[in-house]
Amino acid sequence: MQKASLVKGTRDFGPIQVAKKNYIFDTIKKVFKSYGFAPLETPSMEKIETLTGKYGEEGDQLLFRILNNGDILPKAESNFDSNRALKSAISDKGLRYDLTVPFARYTAMNMHALKMPFKRYQIQPVWRADRPQKGRYREFWQCDADTIGTRSLICELECIEMFDKVFSALNLPVVIHLNHRKLLEAIAIHLGFEGEFEAFTVAIDKMDKIGFDGVVKELESKNLDTSKFENAQSLLTTFDFESKQLKDLDETLTSVLATQAIKDLSEIRGYYNQLDNDIVLDTSLARGLSYYTGCIFEVKLKEGGFGSVAAGGRYDDLTEVFGVKDISGIGISFGADRMYDVLEDLNLFPQEMSKMTDVLICPMDKDVFSFALQTARKIRNNTQQSCLVYPKEGKLKKQLDYANALNAQYAIIIGSEEVEKNEVSIKNLNSGEQKNMDLTQLIELLK
RNA sequence: GUGGUUGUAGCUCAGCUGGUUAGAGCACCGGUUUGUGGUACCGGGGGUCGUGGGUUCGAGCCCCAUCUUCCACCCCA
Numbered sequence: 334m335q336k337a338s339l340v341k342g343t344r345d346f347g348p349i350q351v352a353k354k355n356y357i358f359d360t361i362k363k364v365f366k367s368y369g370f371a372p373l374e375t376p377s378m379e380k381i382e383t384l385t386g387k388y389g390e391e392g393d394q395l396l397f398r399i400l401n402n403g404d405i406l407p408k409a410e411s412n413f414d415s416n417r418a419l420k421s422a423i424s425d426k427g428l429r430y431d432l433t434v435p436f437a438r439y440t441a442m443n444m445h446a447l448k449m450p451f452k453r454y455q456i457q458p459v460w461r462a463d464r465p466q467k468g469r470y471r472e473f474w475q476c477d478a479d480t481i482g483t484r485s486l487i488c489e490l491e492c493i494e495m496f497d498k499v500f501s502a503l504n505l506p507v508v509i510h511l512n513h514r515k516l517l518e519a520i521a522i523h524l525g526f527e528g529e530f531e532a533f534t535v536a537i538d539k540m541d542k543i544g545f546d547g548v549v550k551e552l553e554s555k556n557l558d559t560s561k562f563e564n565a566q567s568l569l570t571t572f573d574f575e576s577k578q579l580k581d582l583d584e585t586l587t588s589v590l591a592t593q594a595i596k597d598l599s600e601i602r603g604y605y606n607q608l609d610n611d612i613v614l615d616t617s618l619a620r621g622l623s624y625y626t627g628c629i630f631e632v633k634l635k636e637g638g639f640g641s642v643a644a645g646g647r648y649d650d651l652t653e654v655f656g657v658k659d660i661s662g663i664g665i666s667f668g669a670d671r672m673y674d675v676l677e678d679l680n681l682f683p684q685e686m687s688k689m690t691d692v693l694i695c696p697m698d699k700d701v702f703s704f705a706l707q708t709a710r711k712i713r714n715n716t717q718q719s720c721l722v723y724p725k726e727g728k729l730k731k732q733l734d735y736a737n738a739l740n741a742q743y744a745i746i747i748g749s750e751e752v753e754k755n756e757v758s759i760k761n762l763n764s765g766e767q768k769n770m771d772l773t774q775l776i777e778l779l780k
Numbered sequence: 781g782u783g784g785u786u787g788u789a790g791c792u793c794a795g796c797u798g799g800u801u802a803g804a805g806c807a808c809c810g811g812u813u814u815g816u817g818g819u820a821c822c823g824g825g826g827g828u829c830g831u832g833g834g835u836u837c838g839a840g841c842c843c844c845a846u847c848u849u850c851c852a853c854c855c856c857a
Contacts, residue, residue: 338830338847338848339848341847341848341849388855389855391781391854391855391856392855392856394781394855395855395856431857459857461855461856461857463854463855463856464781464854465849465850466849466850466851466852467849467850467851468857469855469856469857470857473857474857475857476857535855620856639856639857640856640857641856641857642857643857644856644857666857667857668856668857669857670857671857672857695815695816697815727814727815728814728815729814729815729816729817730813730815730816730817731817732816732817733816733817733818734817734818735817736817736818737817737818744816744817746815746816748815750815758815758816760816760817762817762818765816765817765818767816
């Protein structure tokens with residue numbers, strides 16, 4: 334016999350967990366649909382060359398590769414000068430790392446049929462060969478919405494609104510962090526890091542974690558000149574997302590790049606009045622994925638938890654590697670598994686998630702089965718309630734126990750007395766209240 | 781990928797410096813009550829102590845390996 338076990342960093346979802354997960358998916362889906370996004374699904378696996386080189390060196394290492402079928406040994410026996418060469422000889426497929434790149438691939442292949450701007454949403458699992466931690470899985474679900482084929486800043490606004498709506502619908506207070514890649518570049522140049530943009534962003538992205546002094550140390554450890562960095566603290570921080578702050582920032586930076594970014598941000602700011610959640614301009618936000626070129630977002634929990642529960646940004650050249658130029662796009666992604674964990678921790682899933690049925694019918698002996706089944710049929714055909722007949726007679730205690738385990742709202746008790754009077758005994762399992770009535774009254778009650 | 785950490789019944793854990801048949805609470809099952817649950821009482825099942833080696837007269841406890849968990853770094857949802 335073999336011990337049953339799971340692959341590291343993966344998990345099962347039982348009936349209640351699936352209901353909870355669907356609650357998250359449904360909430361997100363509803364918002365996506367209300368903004369006119371249409372569904373798309375792509376295969377779990379992609380050609381390895383579709384995936385590699387899109388997420389940087391680190392990302393490539395985290396790709397799950399699929400071993401080729403057939404006789405790989407002769408190939409493997411040849412001399413390869415590197416792991417990389419060997420890998421590509423024995424594996425030409427991989428599991429998708431995110432949903433954005435498969436979408437770019439899809440777009441490139443279907444340009445002829447897509448009416449721009451094209452808006453799609455996609456809710457599917459992705460895989461990363463990461464070392465698992467809390468809130469960090471090797472298989473997890475992303476919920477993406479992207480708009481491509483337009484540079485309109487209305488899309489940025491929609492992203493912000495969708496973040497706001499989803500988290501507000503889930504009763505999960507968050508802070509939406511907003512930044513602009515060009516603003517970040519302008520700041521980098523202003524602080525003397527021209528040509529060292531990557532190292533600069535990697536360092537300042539850790540601001541909230543290691544603090545200002547930590548960032549200085551990090552930069553120095555990479556032999557970067559931090560002489561102009563002393564006035565950076567007031568520049569790399571979170572600002573209220575208001576026009577006054579934007580104007581001040583523009584005046585401090587006085588560069589073309591900064592002005593472009595501020596213009597975008599001001600326009601977006603002009604499009605809305607009130608959100609349920611907080612939003613800040615966070616100039617220390619530097620999303621790692623290198624394909625972003627405009628606005629970038631990250632949604633963080635107001636209290637504790639993981640790094641971020643949702644993120645996104647604008648990218649200009651994602652389809653270019655597939656031969657399709659000048660398609661600007663913007664997309665966001667919700668991390669369903671992290672959201673699941675937080676909602677669980679904070680006990681924010683609605684009560685009915687654990688309800689397996691609304692009504693349990695309890696037949697006392699075999700003679701009443703047909704009456705019980707008839708009652709069930711009536712309930713199913715005439716009400717919205719789900720209904721289940723306990724498939725074995727006897728022991729009311731046992732049956733009521735079962736009803737509790739299923740979190741049912743009503744138990745309908747049917748014995749020979751009830752059949753004789755052509756009625757049922759219905760018990761409200763929350764209040765304990767119980768009364769007898771005929772089937773017409775029962776349907777009326779359950780409607 | 782680097783450094784650390786964890787692993788005892790379904791769950792949360794106890795188990796003294798290695799010493800006879802490994803414990804508790806909760807959960808589960810049965811009964812008290814063969815037609816009334818979620819609160820009471822009585823009883824019961826269930827563990828090759830993550831796995832594989834080793835040291836020892838003897839290992840849940842020590843050593844090695846491996847897997848798993850969680851944490852930090854890296855990166856990220």
